[in-house]
Amino acid sequence: MCGIAGLIHRGNTSNVGFELQGMLQALKHRGEDSTGYALYGKTDGQNFIMRFKVGENVAEGSSSVKEDVSVYDERKKIVDSYLSKLGAKVIKEDRILPYSLRYEIQYDKDLMEFSQKIESVEGVEILSMGKSLEVIKDLGNAEVVCNRYNLDKVVGTHAIGHARMATESGVDIKSAHPFWGYPFSDVSVVHNGQLTNYWNNRRVLENKGMRFMSECDSELIAVYLAEKMRNGATLEEGMKESLVGLDGVFTYFVATKDSLGMAKDTMAAKPLVLYESDDLVAMGSEEIAIRSILPQEIETYDPFDGEVKVWQI
Amino acid sequence: MANLKTSEKKSKAQSMGLHTEVLTGKTQQKFFNPDEAENFYYFGTYDVDFNKRTEIDVKNMDCREANKKIDELMKDGYGTIVIKNPQGKHSLGVGILNKLNLIFEGSLGYFGCGSMDGPIVRINGRVGWSCAENMMAGKVVIEKNAGSCFGAAIRGGDLICKGSVGARTGIDQKGGTIIIGGDAGAFTGFMMQRGRIIILGDVGINLGDSMYDGTIFVGGKIGSFGSDAVEAELTDSDQDWLKRKLKVAEIGENFDVSKMTKVVAGKKLWNYDALEPTEKKGAI
Numbered sequence: 001m002c003g004i005a006g007l008i009h010r011g012n013t014s015n016v017g018f019e020l021q022g023m024l025q026a027l028k029h030r031g032e033d034s035t036g037y038a039l040y041g042k043t044d045g046q047n048f049i050m051r052f053k054v055g056e057n058v059a060e061g062s063s064s065v066k067e068d069v070s071v072y073d074e075r076k077k078i079v080d081s082y083l084s085k086l087g088a089k090v091i092k093e094d095r096i097l098p099y100s101l102r103y104e105i106q107y108d109k110d111l112m113e114f115s116q117k118i119e120s121v122e123g124v125e126i127l128s129m130g131k132s133l134e135v136i137k138d139l140g141n142a143e144v145v146c147n148r149y150n151l152d153k154v155v156g157t158h159a160i161g162h163a164r165m166a167t168e169s170g171v172d173i174k175s176a177h178p179f180w181g182y183p184f185s186d187v188s189v190v191h192n193g194q195l196t197n198y199w200n201n202r203r204v205l206e207n208k209g210m211r212f213m214s215e216c217d218s219e220l221i222a223v224y225l226a227e228k229m230r231n232g233a234t235l236e237e238g239m240k241e242s243l244v245g246l247d248g249v250f251t252y253f254v255a256t257k258d259s260l261g262m263a264k265d266t267m268a269a270k271p272l273v274l275y276e277s278d279d280l281v282a283m284g285s286e287e288i289a290i291r292s293i294l295p296q297e298i299e300t301y302d303p304f305d306g307e308v309k310v311w312q313i
Numbered sequence: 314m315a316n317l318k319t320s321e322k323k324s325k326a327q328s329m330g331l332h333t334e335v336l337t338g339k340t341q342q343k344f345f346n347p348d349e350a351e352n353f354y355y356f357g358t359y360d361v362d363f364n365k366r367t368e369i370d371v372k373n374m375d376c377r378e379a380n381k382k383i384d385e386l387m388k389d390g391y392g393t394i395v396i397k398n399p400q401g402k403h404s405l406g407v408g409i410l411n412k413l414n415l416i417f418e419g420s421l422g423y424f425g426c427g428s429m430d431g432p433i434v435r436i437n438g439r440v441g442w443s444c445a446e447n448m449m450a451g452k453v454v455i456e457k458n459a460g461s462c463f464g465a466a467i468r469g470g471d472l473i474c475k476g477s478v479g480a481r482t483g484i485d486q487k488g489g490t491i492i493i494g495g496d497a498g499a500f501t502g503f504m505m506q507r508g509r510i511i512i513l514g515d516v517g518i519n520l521g522d523s524m525y526d527g528t529i530f531v532g533g534k535i536g537s538f539g540s541d542a543v544e545a546e547l548t549d550s551d552q553d554w555l556k557r558k559l560k561v562a563e564i565g566e567n568f569d570v571s572k573m574t575k576v577v578a579g580k581k582l583w584n585y586d587a588l589e590p591t592e593k594k595g596a597i
Contacts, residue, residue, distance in 0.1 A: 266499070266518070267480070267499060267500070268461060268479060268480035268481075268498050268499050268500075268517075269480075271441075271442055271460065271461065273441065273460065286401070286403075286422055286423065286441060287401035287420060287422055287439070287441055288400070288401045288402065288403075288422055290401070291400045291401045295400060297419055297420070297437075297438060299439075299457065299458075300420070300439055300457075300458065301439070301458040301476070301477065302458065302459075302460045302461060302478075302479035302480075302498070304479070304480070304496075304498045304499070304517055305480055305498055305499040305517055305518065306499075
């Protein structure tokens with residue numbers, strides 16, 4: 001089933017980590033195999049923030065194979081050496097969990113070359129790369145993941161998130177949402193639905209040099225949009241093209257450094273409730289997600305079939 | 314499947330295009346025999362006084378607790394119940410088989426007021442997916458917008474949304490009337506089998522797709538007709554009925570019904586046989 005939620009403060013910042021946690025926790029009945037956050041924080045915009053993993057969470061319920069922590073250490077060492085070779089300077093390093101790391105990096109060259117090099121290390125995946133975006137995803141419900149990564153204090157402009165019920169791929173971090181719009185800085189996607197032409201599209205995109213890290217159909221949306229933007233399309237244009245190019249039922253959110261968008265398939269088969277005001281847009285699979293941050297009576301609506309909307313901060 | 318035959322003498326409902334078939338099958342005879350009193354027995358009905366009014370705040374209740382509380386209040390004879398702070402919770406006000414004035418001061422989540430038979434409900438907010446699903450009788454008025462599958466499979470009663478509604482409104486509708494003050498999404502009236510849908514605004518693509526019977530009236534633009542949905546002549550009788558219905562519904566009272574589009578089943582997809590299942594089996 002899965003649940004998605006997103007919000008954007010226009011002309012303001014807020015405690016988006018705490019707000020998104022509340023929204024996703026309200027949707028936990030839609031799936032709590034894993035939960036993911038894409039938070040657009042308040043930064044100086046100078047350095048890249050790279051969130052990456054060197055292994056999987058192998059807790060109860062995980063479909064991943066257990067590895068020794070020494071394997072993670074070895075992978076980290078290789079990543080560090082590759083960063084040096086790429087000319088990237090690590091300004092700050094946080095190892096939040098044995099398998100999950102956050103680096104602040106000075107880097108001004110091609111992100112695709114960068115990502116390919118780093119992800120050539122077995123078991124390493126860049127969860128996000130951006131000057132504002134940080135993707136944090138792990139097994140468990142919203143509250144568990146929020147507490148594990150101390151997300152409730154994160155201040156920013158906008159955020160999207162996903163509560164996942166694994167149906168077509170594993171219970172692991174690599175299949176969890178949000179997906180980074182590789183190789184674009186600050187692009188992330190969450191999705192609720194099923195894509196029926198996943199393999200056809202994946203083969204085409206892989207032949208064009210795009211990378212897939214999981215077998216989760218939702219990853220296709222991030223890669224599909226990234227490829228459109230790589231060829232000059234705006235975010236909104238890419239999203240509108242996706243209504244034709246992607247087959248199946250879906251509601252998805254995509255966020256960039258300064259915008260948040262939603263798209264709904266032409267059959268409107270997946271739910272979405274939307275609240276829109278001059279200073280805040282909040283949306284989720286169910287109204288109770290929005291109610292977690294706006295308990296008072298508000299005007300909400302369901303976007304229609306084939307609708308695409310994009311808001312700026 | 315029930316036997317079907319074409320009636321030579323048309324009833325008023327048939328002349329309005331609401332339905333054309335006459336059911337004569339054994340199944341119908343068995344289940345709708347008015348001499349069998351047990352067919353009219355309802356479990357859990359109470360004598361209530363509409364002048365006996367109370368309020369409950371469901372802010373800290375889950376849907377089971379809230380619905381149980383409503384049931385207890387009806388048991389105590391309360392005929393008017395005001396629900397405060399529903400806050401988008403799912404499945405509130407479901408399964409009420411009783412006369413009752415039920416007022417929600419706020420919005421409901423999914424499946425609000427489903428499977429009910431008899432109450433008059435007013436919701437001063439919006440509703441999520443599948444509001445009033447399977448309603449048998451009664452009236453539900455929503456002051457704001459509604460989600461998808463609005464009035465799915467309703468058998469009777471009036472379901473009124475003063476705002477706009479999502480996709481698949483009236484899917485599998487089997488009776489009753491759905492009235493929309495604003496716009497409606499794609500696949501409105503999808504596989505509807507009987508009853509009426511009135512939309513004062515625009516409607517999305519595939520209107521009345523695979524509809525078996527029933528009638529849809531649209532005041533605004535139509536995205537596209539679904540498979541086997543066709544436009545029919547809007548008669549004087551239709552217009553009289555629409556005016557009365559909109560007046561009673563307190564919605565679009567001054568709406569110019571003469572410009573509405575009437576949509577019915579083209580019946581090209583009809584594929585009945587004239588045999589009961591047992592007879593069919595014998596024939597095979």
